[in-house]
Amino acid sequence: MQHAFEKIWPVLIVEVLTAVIIIWRIVSAQRGKELFIRRIPGLNAIDEAIGRATEMGRPVLMVPGIGGFSIIALQALSIFSYIARSTAKFGNRILMPVADPTVYTVAEEVIRDAYQAEGHPERFEADSIRFLSDRQFAFASGVAGLIQREQIASSFMFGEFFAESLIFAETGNMVGAIQVAGTVHTTQIPFFIAACDYTIIGDEYYAASAYISRNPTMLGSLVGQDFGKLLIASLCVIGSVAATLAALEVPVLGTASQWFINLFTIR
Amino acid sequence: MFEPIARFFSAKPPEVLPYYVAGAVLFSILMIFVLINLPSRARKPLIALVTFLAGLFYATEFFFPIDRATNKNFLTDYLVPASKLGSLLGGMTLTLGILSLLRVHGRNIARLRAGWYNSVALLVAMVSMVTFGLMDKYGANDGAKKVFNVLFEGMLINMDATMFSLIAFYIVSASYRAFRIRSIEATILMVTAFLVMLGQVPVGNALTDWLPQDGTFASLRVENIKQWILSQVNAAALRAIAFGLGVGGLAISLRIWLSLERGAYFEKEI
Amino acid sequence: MATTPGTSAPRDIWDRLQAIDRRVLYVLLLVVIILPLFVPIRLPMVTMPSTQKLYQAVESIPEGGYVIVSTTWSGGTRAENMPQTEAILRHLMKRRLRVAVFSFDQQGSQFSYNIASRVARDFGYEYGKDWVHWGFRPVAGVVMKSLVRDIPGTFTTDRDGKPTKDMPVMQGIKDIKDVDAIVEIAASGIYMDWIGLVVGANPKLKFGFCPTAVMAPETYPYMDSGQIVGIMEGMRGAAEYEQLVNTVGLATKGMGSISLAHVLIMLLIIVGNVGYIVTRARRS
Known part of the structure; x- marks a missing residue:
C-alpha cells in the first residue's frame, strides 16, 4: 500500500469479507429477523x-x-x-x-x-x-x-x-x-x-x-461485527496451528502452513 | 482524467489569485443557497452520493496497486488537496467555536454572573495570545516577541505540565479508593497491580535482586513477572479488544459510507 | 456509586482508614516526590527487554546511517518525553549517525530543537552536516505518506526556513528506503500511523517507539509482531536507556521519586484494605 504493506491483498480480502458479512446481517435485520443483544x-x-x-x-x-x-x-x-x-x-x-x-x-x-x-x-x-x-x-x-x-x-x-x-x-x-x-x-x-x-x-x-x-440496521450491524470477530478469531487459531506445524516441519502440512503464515506476515 | 481538476486547484499566480478567491466565495454561497432550497427527497441522495464518493476516494487510494517507479497510484497526488479541504472545513468551524466562547463568556461579563472575572481573564488571555502570536510570527518588534515568549514558554507550557502532573495526585486517590478486595476477582486484580508496580520501579527490583539473573528461578524476579504479565496476559487481552474495536469501527464506517446510518444522529429529516 | 462528600462521616479508626481525606494523600505524594530530588536515592535498576531491544536496534545501524527522530509531545508530558528524547539523541550521536529531527507538535518542535542543539554540542555535531531539524509539520498522515516517496520534497526547508536541498546531511536521501531507523517520542497513539503508513514500505526500516508509561502496554503486540523494534517506556525506560549509554540524566535522577510514589500508593492501598477487612469481619 501506500503503501506500507507489500502484500495488501490478504488484508483487502479479510476486510471485504468482514464488510460483506456486516452488510448481510444488516439486510437480514432490516427484513425483520429477531436479534438478541446481551445486557450492558x-x-x-x-x-x-x-x-x-x-x-x-x-x-x-x-x-x-x-x-x-x-x-x-x-x-x-x-x-x-x-x-x-x-x-x-x-x-x-x-x-x-x-x-x-x-x-x-x-x-x-x-x-x-x-x-x-x-x-x-x-x-x-x-x-x-x-x-x-x-x-x-x-x-x-x-x-x-x-x-x-x-x-x-x-x-x-x-x-x-x-x-x-x-x-x-x-x-x-x-x-x-x-x-x-x-x-x-x-x-x-x-x-x-x-x-x-x-x-x-x-x-x-x-x-x-x-x-x-x-434500530434494526444497527442491531444487524452489531451481529455482523460479532461474525467479523469470529472470522478474525478463526484466523488467529488457524495461524497458531499453522505456526506450530511449520515449526515442527511436518511434511506437506508444514509447507502449506508456512504459505499461510507468509500470507499474513507484513514484516 | 483528473489532470484538468489538478490544474484548476494548483497554486495560482498573485495577479489572478483574487479572481479565484472571489469565484470560490461566490460558488460557495451559491452551493449553500442551492442545498438549503433543495427538496428533502433530492438532498438525501445528494448527501449519500457525496459521502460515498469521498469514502471511495480514500479506500481506492489505499488499496489500489502503486507504480513501483513513482511509489504512488493515480489518486495519491490528490491526497494533499483533499487534506487541505478538511483543514479548510476545520478552520471554518473553529470560527464557530470561538464565537461560542465569546457568546458564553460575553454574556457572563455583561450580566455580571458569579465568577464573571474568570470570563474576563479568559478573553484577555485569548486575545493576548493571538495578538502577540501574530506579532511574533510576522512582526519585528522585540518587545512583542519577548511577551509572546513569556506567554507561551513561561506560562502555557508550564500550565500544561501542571495539569498533566495533576494526574499523579488523582491516581493516588483513585487507586486508594478503588482497590478493595471485595471479591476474588478484585483480589486477583490488586495482586497483579502490586506485581506490576513493583516490577516497574528499582525499589521493587531490589526486593528480588538476590535471585539469579538467569535460569529457572530468574522467572521469579519481580521485573520478569511484571514483564510476563504485560507481554503475555495483558497484551493478549489488548489484542482481543483491538480486534473488536477494529471490526466495530469498520461496521460504523460502512454504515456511514453507504448511508445506512441516516436518522441515527439527526432525528429530523435531513 | 460515588458517595457525596460529607454525607457519611467515618465512625472509628477502621472506617477512617478507608476514607483518608484526599488532601492528606496529596500532601504525602508531594513529599515523597520532592524529597528524593534533594536526597538522591540510587537503587539497582534492571533493563527491561523492550528498552534493550531499542538499544540493540540503534547499535545495529551501520556508521553514517540515517535516523529520523519525531518528537510528537508538548510541555504537558515533558517529564517523561524530554529525558527520552535526550537519551535517544545521545545514543544516535554517540554512534555518529546522521540525524533528522522534526515534530508534529509545535511545542515538541521547540523542545526537540533545544535538546538536539545541546546534545549536538556535546558530541561535536555540526548543523546541516551531521544533523538537521525539519521543524514543526502539521497533518501527520499527509507528511508520512509523502516522506515514504520523497523525503527532500517533503522537507524542503528546515525549521528556520533554510532550504535543505544542499545540506550535506540530506545527501543520498531520496525516500524511505534510504532511512535506517525512525524513532518516535510521543504522548499519543501516533505509532499506529507510522506502522500503517510508513514502516512496511521499507522492510529493513527499524521503528522504535518512546511513549509515556501509561501508553506502553498497548504497544506490546506491535513489538511482538516486529513492527516496533523496541520501546522506551516512560521515565523508567529513559532511565534504563541513560544507564545503557552511560549517562546520568533527568530520568535517572527522577527514579527515586517514582519509586517512593509507587511505594506510597501500595501502602495506601494496604491501609485501605486493612480497614476494609476489619470492618467487614466485625459486621459479619
Whole structure:
C-alpha cells in the first residue's frame, strides 16, 4: 500500500469479507429477523444517572472527548442524543463542553434535534454546548472547573480520551457525581474503571447506539461485527496451528502452513 | 482524467489569485443557497452520493496497486488537496467555536454572573495570545516577541505540565479508593497491580535482586513477572479488544459510507 | 456509586482508614516526590527487554546511517518525553549517525530543537552536516505518506526556513528506503500511523517507539509482531536507556521519586484494605 504493506491483498480480502458479512446481517435485520443483544450494565445505568440528576436538580455533563470529527465522535454524539432526549423530557440542565470545533457544530445540531424530537425545543439552551479549547490540558482544566462550579449530578464521558480522562473522572468523583464512561482507547479504561461507576469496555462502545436505539440496521450491524470477530478469531487459531506445524516441519502440512503464515506476515 | 481538476486547484499566480478567491466565495454561497432550497427527497441522495464518493476516494487510494517507479497510484497526488479541504472545513468551524466562547463568556461579563472575572481573564488571555502570536510570527518588534515568549514558554507550557502532573495526585486517590478486595476477582486484580508496580520501579527490583539473573528461578524476579504479565496476559487481552474495536469501527464506517446510518444522529429529516 | 462528600462521616479508626481525606494523600505524594530530588536515592535498576531491544536496534545501524527522530509531545508530558528524547539523541550521536529531527507538535518542535542543539554540542555535531531539524509539520498522515516517496520534497526547508536541498546531511536521501531507523517520542497513539503508513514500505526500516508509561502496554503486540523494534517506556525506560549509554540524566535522577510514589500508593492501598477487612469481619 501506500503503501506500507507489500502484500495488501490478504488484508483487502479479510476486510471485504468482514464488510460483506456486516452488510448481510444488516439486510437480514432490516427484513425483520429477531436479534438478541446481551445486557450492558453501563448503558442501563444512563437512565438511573439522569434520574438522579432530576432528583437533585443539578446539571448533567456530557463530554465527547478531545478527538476530532470521526466515527468515534459520531458514536459519542449518538449516545448523547439519546441522553439529551431524556433530559429534554425531564427538564434537566445539560452541559456539553467540546474540544473540537467541528464536533461542536455537529453536537449543537444533534442536541437541538433531540430536544425538538421530544417536543421541547424551548428547553434547549444554546450555551449548554460550549467550545472550550482544542488544547488537551486547557480543555481538561476547563471541564474540571465546570464540574466543580456547577456541582454536576451525573457525568457521561464517551469518545476519545487520553491523559485527561482521570482528571475528569476524579473531579466528577469529588463532587459525588454518578459517572458512566466509555472510550476506544484501552489505556484510559483502567482510569475510568477506578474513578467511574460504570465503564463501557472495548467494542461495547460501538454497540452502544444499537443497544440504546434497538434500530434494526444497527442491531444487524452489531451481529455482523460479532461474525467479523469470529472470522478474525478463526484466523488467529488457524495461524497458531499453522505456526506450530511449520515449526515442527511436518511434511506437506508444514509447507502449506508456512504459505499461510507468509500470507499474513507484513514484516 | 483528473489532470484538468489538478490544474484548476494548483497554486495560482498573485495577479489572478483574487479572481479565484472571489469565484470560490461566490460558488460557495451559491452551493449553500442551492442545498438549503433543495427538496428533502433530492438532498438525501445528494448527501449519500457525496459521502460515498469521498469514502471511495480514500479506500481506492489505499488499496489500489502503486507504480513501483513513482511509489504512488493515480489518486495519491490528490491526497494533499483533499487534506487541505478538511483543514479548510476545520478552520471554518473553529470560527464557530470561538464565537461560542465569546457568546458564553460575553454574556457572563455583561450580566455580571458569579465568577464573571474568570470570563474576563479568559478573553484577555485569548486575545493576548493571538495578538502577540501574530506579532511574533510576522512582526519585528522585540518587545512583542519577548511577551509572546513569556506567554507561551513561561506560562502555557508550564500550565500544561501542571495539569498533566495533576494526574499523579488523582491516581493516588483513585487507586486508594478503588482497590478493595471485595471479591476474588478484585483480589486477583490488586495482586497483579502490586506485581506490576513493583516490577516497574528499582525499589521493587531490589526486593528480588538476590535471585539469579538467569535460569529457572530468574522467572521469579519481580521485573520478569511484571514483564510476563504485560507481554503475555495483558497484551493478549489488548489484542482481543483491538480486534473488536477494529471490526466495530469498520461496521460504523460502512454504515456511514453507504448511508445506512441516516436518522441515527439527526432525528429530523435531513 | 460515588458517595457525596460529607454525607457519611467515618465512625472509628477502621472506617477512617478507608476514607483518608484526599488532601492528606496529596500532601504525602508531594513529599515523597520532592524529597528524593534533594536526597538522591540510587537503587539497582534492571533493563527491561523492550528498552534493550531499542538499544540493540540503534547499535545495529551501520556508521553514517540515517535516523529520523519525531518528537510528537508538548510541555504537558515533558517529564517523561524530554529525558527520552535526550537519551535517544545521545545514543544516535554517540554512534555518529546522521540525524533528522522534526515534530508534529509545535511545542515538541521547540523542545526537540533545544535538546538536539545541546546534545549536538556535546558530541561535536555540526548543523546541516551531521544533523538537521525539519521543524514543526502539521497533518501527520499527509507528511508520512509523502516522506515514504520523497523525503527532500517533503522537507524542503528546515525549521528556520533554510532550504535543505544542499545540506550535506540530506545527501543520498531520496525516500524511505534510504532511512535506517525512525524513532518516535510521543504522548499519543501516533505509532499506529507510522506502522500503517510508513514502516512496511521499507522492510529493513527499524521503528522504535518512546511513549509515556501509561501508553506502553498497548504497544506490546506491535513489538511482538516486529513492527516496533523496541520501546522506551516512560521515565523508567529513559532511565534504563541513560544507564545503557552511560549517562546520568533527568530520568535517572527522577527514579527515586517514582519509586517512593509507587511505594506510597501500595501502602495506601494496604491501609485501605486493612480497614476494609476489619470492618467487614466485625459486621459479619
